[in-house]
Amino acid sequence: xxxxxxxxxxxxxxxxxMAGAATTLVVSRRPRVQRFISVGTLxxxxxxxxxxxxxxxxxxxxxxxxxxWTAPFGITLVADxxxxxxxxxxxxxxxxVLVYAxxxxxxxxxxxxxxxxxxxxxxFLILATGVSNAFVAGDLFNLFVSFEILLTASFVLITLxxxxxxxxxxxPYIVVSLLSSLIFLSAIALTYAATGTINxxxxxxxxxxxxxxxxxxxxxxxxxxxxxxxxVFPMYAWLPxxxxxxxxxxxxxxxxxxxxxxxxxxxxxxxxxxxxxxxGTLLMIAALLTMVIxxxxxxxxxxxxxxxxxxxxxxxxxxxxxxALGSTAGTAAAIYYVAHHILVQTALFLGVGLIERVAxxxxxxxxxxxxxxxxxxxxxxxxxxxxxxGMPPFSGFLGKVGLFEAGVQDGRVLSLxxxxxxxxxxLLTLYAIVRVWGRTFWRPAPEVTALEEPDDALQTESGRSxxxxxxxxxxxxxxxxxxEAGEKAARLPLGMVGATTAMVAVGLLLTVAAGPIYQVAQxxxxxxxxxxxxxxxxxxxxxxxPGLDPGSPAAANGQAGGGR
Amino acid sequence: xxxxxxxxxxxxALFACGIYLMLSRNLxxxxxxxxxxxxxxNLLLLSNSxxxxxxxxxxxxxxxxxxxxxxxxxxxxxxxxxxxxxxxxAMAYRNYKVTEEPEIGDDTxxxxxxxxxxxxxxx
Numbered sequence: 001x002x003x004x005x006x007x008x009x010x011x012x013x014x015x016x017x018m019a020g021a022a023t024t025l026v027v028s029r030r031p032r033v034q035r036f037i038s039v040g041t042l043x044x045x046x047x048x049x050x051x052x053x054x055x056x057x058x059x060x061x062x063x064x065x066x067x068x069w070t071a072p073f074g075i076t077l078v079a080d081x082x083x084x085x086x087x088x089x090x091x092x093x094x095x096x097v098l099v100y101a102x103x104x105x106x107x108x109x110x111x112x113x114x115x116x117x118x119x120x121x122x123x124f125l126i127l128a129t130g131v132s133n134a135f136v137a138g139d140l141f142n143l144f145v146s147f148e149i150l151l152t153a154s155f156v157l158i159t160l161x162x163x164x165x166x167x168x169x170x171x172p173y174i175v176v177s178l179l180s181s182l183i184f185l186s187a188i189a190l191t192y193a194a195t196g197t198i199n200x201x202x203x204x205x206x207x208x209x210x211x212x213x214x215x216x217x218x219x220x221x222x223x224x225x226x227x228x229x230x231x232v233f234p235m236y237a238w239l240p241x242x243x244x245x246x247x248x249x250x251x252x253x254x255x256x257x258x259x260x261x262x263x264x265x266x267x268x269x270x271x272x273x274x275x276x277x278x279x280g281t282l283l284m285i286a287a288l289l290t291m292v293i294x295x296x297x298x299x300x301x302x303x304x305x306x307x308x309x310x311x312x313x314x315x316x317x318x319x320x321x322x323x324a325l326g327s328t329a330g331t332a333a334a335i336y337y338v339a340h341h342i343l344v345q346t347a348l349f350l351g352v353g354l355i356e357r358v359a360x361x362x363x364x365x366x367x368x369x370x371x372x373x374x375x376x377x378x379x380x381x382x383x384x385x386x387x388x389x390g391m392p393p394f395s396g397f398l399g400k401v402g403l404f405e406a407g408v409q410d411g412r413v414l415s416l417x418x419x420x421x422x423x424x425x426x427l428l429t430l431y432a433i434v435r436v437w438g439r440t441f442w443r444p445a446p447e448v449t450a451l452e453e454p455d456d457a458l459q460t461e462s463g464r465s466x467x468x469x470x471x472x473x474x475x476x477x478x479x480x481x482x483x484e485a486g487e488k489a490a491r492l493p494l495g496m497v498g499a500t501t502a503m504v505a506v507g508l509l510l511t512v513a514a515g516p517i518y519q520v521a522q523x524x525x526x527x528x529x530x531x532x533x534x535x536x537x538x539x540x541x542x543x544x545x546p547g548l549d550p551g552s553p554a555a556a557n558g559q560a561g562g563g564r
Numbered sequence: 565x566x567x568x569x570x571x572x573x574x575x576x577a578l579f580a581c582g583i584y585l586m587l588s589r590n591l592x593x594x595x596x597x598x599x600x601x602x603x604x605x606n607l608l609l610l611s612n613s614x615x616x617x618x619x620x621x622x623x624x625x626x627x628x629x630x631x632x633x634x635x636x637x638x639x640x641x642x643x644x645x646x647x648x649x650x651x652x653x654a655m656a657y658r659n660y661k662v663t664e665e666p667e668i669g670d671d672t673x674x675x676x677x678x679x680x681x682x683x684x685x686x687x
Contacts, residue, residue: 141637148644155651162658164669171668174655175586175594178648182601185641189609192634 009052010064010079013087014133016045021125028118035102038121042095042128049091053084057520061527061537063138071538072202076138078538081524082335083135086264089339090135092506093256093346094128096499100350101249103495104357119156127153127253134261138538140188140198143265147184147229151177154258157250158242169245176238180228187221194218201538204272204531212278219274223266223283230262232320233290236313240297243312244305248353251305255312256346260338263319267334270323271528283324284414291317291425298432304352304362307436308345311388311429315341318425321418322403325410332525333402336518340387340395340510347384347503354492354500355381355440364436369445376497378441383504385437387511389430395510398518400426571611578604589667591656595649602645609634609641 020041027033056062056079066075079087101120130150137143155177159170192198194214195206207215224235231239239259243251270283294314301307319341322334354377356362359370371378390396404422407415510517527533578600585597613634616627656666663669 141640145640145644148648152644152647152651155648155655159655159658162662164662167655167659167662168669170655171591171594174652178598179583179586179601182598182605185605186608188637189605189612189634192609192637193612196631 007062007064009048009055010062010077010136011066012048013045013052013079013136014077014129016041016048017125017128017132021122021129024121024125028122031118034118034121038125039095039098039102041125042091042098045128045132046088046091046095049084049087052079053081053088053520056081056084057523061534063537072197072199075142076199076201076538077136077142078138078200078534079136080534080537081520081527082264082267085335085339085520085524086135086260087132089342090131090257090260091128093342093503094124094131094253096503096506097249097253097256097346097350098124099502100252100353100496100499101247103493103499104247104249104353120160123153123156124253126150127157127257131257131261135264138200140191140200140203144181144184144188147261148181150258150261151181154254158246158254160247160250165245169242172238173242176228176235180225180235183221183228184225187218187225190214190221191218199538200268200272201535204535207273215274216278219269219279222269222273223279226262226265226269227286228262230259230266230316230320231290231313232262232316233286233293236290236294236316239313240306240309243309244303248349248356252346252349252353255308255349256342259312259316260342263316263323263334263338266320267323267331267528270326271331272531272534275326275529275531280324280326281414283320284418287317287320287324288418288421289317290314290320291421295425295428295432299428299435301432302364304355304364304367304436304440305349307432308348308352311432312345314425314429315345315388318400318403318422321415321422322406325406325415327406327410328522328525328529329406329409330403331528332518332522333399333406335521335524336395336402337399339517339521340399340507343503343507343510344384344387344396347500347507348381348388350496350500350503351377351381351384354496357492357496359440364439367440368443369441371441374492377492378437380497380500380504381441382437384507385433387507389433390426391430393511395507395514396426398511398514402518568611571607575604575607575611578607591652591659591668592666595652595656598652599645599649602641606638606641609638 020037023037024034027037052062061078061080062084063079064077065071066077068074101124105120127150130146130148130153133146133149134143137146155170155174158173159166188198191203194210195203197203197206228235228238243254246254291314294310294312294317298307298310298314301310315337319334319337322330322332322337324330352362355367355370358374358377359367361367387394387396390400400422404419407419407422582597582599582601582604585593585600588594588597613631614628616625616629659668660666
């Protein structure tokens with residue numbers, strides 16, 4: 001694992017989008033150049049990450065010590081199979097959403113001149129930087145920094161344009177995120193006090209020697225911090241409140257990536273630092289409640305965006321379930337499910353953006369008859385919707401089967417209850433999503449709204465002939481509306497439809513290529529369960545620094561716990 | 565290392581005040597709360613580092629040298645909270661410009677959704 005020729009790829013995955021962000025800021029007055037740079041950056045990043053994944057699958061973990069300081073002292077970037085896999089999936093999503101946003105922005109530019117589109121590209125690339133950095137961070141503090149990078153970018157994106165509604169909806173998200181960051185940073189401070197290190201590999205060696213009560217405290221704090229970001233049950237309320245008000249592409253990328261970074265951190269920390277799983281039961285209960293309460297919220301919603309936000313919360317429960325099982329099979333299923341959910345949820349939110357464009361609303365009561373206006377859109381929403389609900393043979397079904405198998409294998413009563421809860425949730429998801437799809441696309445367009453209707457009092461006075469005339473009038477209006485929707489659908493920007501189609505297609509690819517992809521997830525889970533592999537890779541990644549002996553300043557913290 | 569009681573009590577008090585302020589709807593109060601709680605965390609980090617300053621040579625009286633890592637972490641955390649503070653200030657200002665109120669308003673979308681669909685879910 002020592003210094004291979006391809007190791008330079010790893011820092012590239014972070015440096016590329018960061019450099020891209022800087023460049024797009026410089027050329028902020030030239031939107032065309034800006035668009036070119038941001039798409040190009042993400043495309044190159046994706047290529048680099050695919051190469052990296054191939055190499056990691058073949059040769060094992062890549063470790064890079066930034067600045068040449070060896071493992072426990074410097075900043076270490078680690079790309080094992082899980083990280084490399086997540087990088088590829090996340091950048092695919094980011095690229096598709098970027099294309100969608102650009103094509104939407106280009107179409108909208110004349111309508112909303114005050115929206116600072118020039119801010120969007122640098123911020124989006126910074127978000128991509130934060131997400132990539134989170135996946136490869138080799139120590140807790142670097143993980144914290146990457147969370148802050150992506151959070152700060154997300155704050156800007158969620159309040160984009162600074163309208164009243166976005167500020168209002170963004171505020172709870174921002175405050176909750178800041179609080180969870182403070183909890184995370186406190187956990188880092190306490191971890192350092194207890195062990196004298198924050199390097200993940202080093203911690204995984206040193207934590208077993210620490211008092212189990214202290215370890216449990218640290219674990220609880222980290223789980224709370226990550227749980228807020230992943231929107232796990234008691235800490236999810238900020239999500240359905242803030243996500244729906246952001247612009248469609250922003251919601252899509254948030255739904256796809258941000259919560260999954262939280263889940264990734266939970267998977268990493270649980271497997272690497274706290275493998276004994278003293279919180280397994282608690283996590284399972286949290287997973288069950290997240291699934292059930294989330295989906296009950298989804299069923300009750302009257303707007304598509306909110307409904308989808310609640311299904312997002314609900315399905316986080318599945319991933320948490322896989323993690324809580326603690327077995328390799330459970331982790332593998334969770335990893336596959338994360339990839340599936342990133343792709344599907346993003347595709348759905350992009351689809352909602354298209355619906356909003358065609359129909360001018362995402363409130364169910366005002367939607368209807370879109371299937372005749374745009375059959376393509378109906379199909380584009382239907383496929384990921386069925387995928388989300390876990391209809392066979394889609395990837396959602398495969399992921400759920402993997403989870404349930406792992407749950408049944410586990411054999412505890414609680415995990416069996418969770419399997420039942422999961423089945424129920426997936427049925428309710430089907431109900432919620434079919435209800436939305438049926439109302440939006442299948443049922444006839446809704447009656448003309450109250451504003452357009454003539455006075456009701458008139459009707460009762462003038463008798464039947466007027467009533468029939470009004471009915472004809474209404475019918476004509478409805479047809480005009482449908483024609484208008486059809487025209488709008490025909491005028492949908494090609495890039496938006498193309499990006500959504502691409503997301504749906506990649507989501508289906510997860511089904512078609514389920515064998516090899518599930519194999520990657522399985523390998524990643526096995527690598528995770530064998531902690532020595534990770535620790536070995538990190539520690540053998542460079543020569544020890546010359547002149548470092550136990551009496552040197554760096555070891556002065558020795559009294560605090562495990563010396564260096 | 566001995567963490568002093570004074571430090572621990574200060575951290576606790578800062579945290580309590582900070583979180584209390586963050587519960588407010590007024591964005592400036594939230595900002596102040598975030599700053600206080602941020603300082604609490606920085607102090608918590610600092611309480612890890614105890615001893616002579618590791619600047620030049622060995623300390624003469626043989627006392628252990630301070631660990632520089634927590635201080636590096638604090639510096640980074642301060643920079644991050646500077647960025648967040650700037651953002652929150654801009655947001656508070658923008659909110660004031662748009663709504664003419666220092667506080668974050670009610671969720672208009674909630675209200676609208678309730679009005680738009682009386683009976684959603686029972687059709």
